[in-house]
Amino acid sequence: MGSVLVEGLGKAYKQYPNRWARLAEWIIPFSKPRHQLKWVLQQINFRIERGEALGIIGINGAGKSTLLKMITGTTQPTSGRIAIEGRVAALLELGMGFHGDFTGRQNVFMAGQLLGLGMEExxxxxxxxESFAEIGDYMDQPVRTYSSGMQMRLAFSVATARRPDVLIVDEALSVGDAYFQHKSFDRIREFRKAGTTLLIVSHDRQAIQSICDRAILLDHGRLALEGAPEEVMDFYSAMLAEREQQTVRQERLDNGKVRTISGTGEAGFVDIALLNAQGQRVEVIETGAEVTLQVTVEAKVAVPRLVLGFMIKDRMGQAIYGINTHRLGRALERVEAGERVVYSFAFRAALGKGNYSIALSLSRFDSHLDTNYEWRDFALVFHVINIKQPDFVGCAWLDSNLTIERDATPELAAL
Incomplete structure (x- = not known):
């Protein structure tokens, strides 16, 4: 129970040149079609096994919400088929199924019945x-008096009141406070451990990479990419920059990881190295070691402004630390064609043991989405070992100092 199969799925809407053409098609049988089909999704194929989590990403208008509506049955597909095993709970449009004039409690009964629950249940x-939603006395107030965050709290609490076989979550979780978002994702993780299959639409890189086993990228109504969450999110970030007529390509590295490279090519990386305290190139470093990230950049053409940024990510692709020369107030102005610049970032590797990667960005301003000269994921991969420091858990070495004070009881002091 809990598997989802999507085969050759497509959705099209009829477009008429005017309202009279629509009327003529209705009242004149067997006449030629007076509409054109506007396809919003075409040839979507994927399968999710029981207990898997699939992330769905894409720009607005890519077809993400339409796909989820067809999976939940609120919209019928034009072509293809969907096969679902198990009970489905969905949190799509915020407050969908709620009536503004009814109280929260009354809406719980109505929404619960839509999910297949009985009145007694x-x-x-x-x-x-009530306990999970934490909206207090508002439970007996009309939903129209709720904020969007309160609606999300109640809707999520109802949808997850009983563990479903398949849980579908759209961007609704992006609404509301950070506390409830953490609380909601904790419940989602609990469901996953218990065997719930998850489909989640989100632009939150951390949510996709920490929860999902796989991800798919929708672009112009088609499945553009399917793979590991980090690879797909990297390609998605590069695709956003591609709107500025930049190139995007992917390379598979020797360790099996996929590197995404994008940019206009007006400036690029010539050499990338991680150096130890003696200036030697290294791939393995000790926790707390003093290291330098040295990056050599060349301008292919004259660029008005050059910003270099780097980000250290753990093996799951989660950001550990990132900075750029714009935020440091060290952006370079008017770099000439053929000019080379060597950047050296010296820092203490206060990291836990494990594998890490460095992503690099060359851009005009703070974000690589504004004139991205080159963005390179997995520009450098290195390993951290811990031999000298006490064994600790996590990615950050805080080197905490410990003091202990014991206050002996009178009975012990007399002994």
Missing amino acids: IAGLMPAI
Whole structure:
């Protein structure tokens, strides 16, 4: 229970040149079609096994929400088929199924029945729903008086009141406070451990990479890429910059990782190295070692402004630390064609043991989305070992100092 199969899925809407053409098609049988089909999704194929988590990403208008609506059955596909095993709970449009004039409690009963729950079952789950939503007395107030965050709290609490076989979550979780978002993702992780299959649409890189096993990228209604969450998110970031007529390519490295490179090519990386305290190139460093990231850049043409940034990521692709010369107030102005610049970032590798990668960015301003000269993921990969420091857990070495004070009781002091 809990598998999802999508085969050859497509969705098209009819477009008429005017309202009279629509009317003529209705009232004149067997006449030629007076509409054109506007395809919003075409030839979508994927399968999710029980307990898997799939992330769905893409720019606005790529077809993400339409795909989820077809999977949940609120929209019928034009072509292809969908096969789902198990009970489905979905959190799509914020407050979908809620009536503004009814109280939160009344809406819980209505929404619960839409999910296939009986009245007695909903009544039994009501205390848990109230406790998780944490909206207090508003539970008995009309939903129209709720903020968007309160609507999301109640909708999520109802949708997850009983563990579903398949849980589908759209961008609704992006609404509301950070506390409830953390609380919601904790529940999602608990469901995953218990065997719930998850489909999640989000632009949050951390959410996709920390929860999902795989990800798919939708672009102009088609499945553009499917793979590991980090690879797909890297390609998505590069694709956003591609709007400025930049190139995007991917390379598979010797360690199996996929490197994404994008940019206009007006400036690029010539050499990238991680140096130890003696100036030697290294790939393995000790926790707390003094190292230097040295990057050589060449301008292919004259560029008005040059900003270099780097980001250290752990083996799961989560950002550990990132900075650029714009934020440091060290951006270079008017770099001439053929000019080479050597950047040296010296820092203490206060990192836990494990594998790390460095992503590099050359751009005009703070964001690589504004004139991206070159963006390179996995520009450099290195390994951190811990031999000299106490064994600790995590990516950050805080080198904490410990003091302990014991206050002996009178009985012990007399002995």
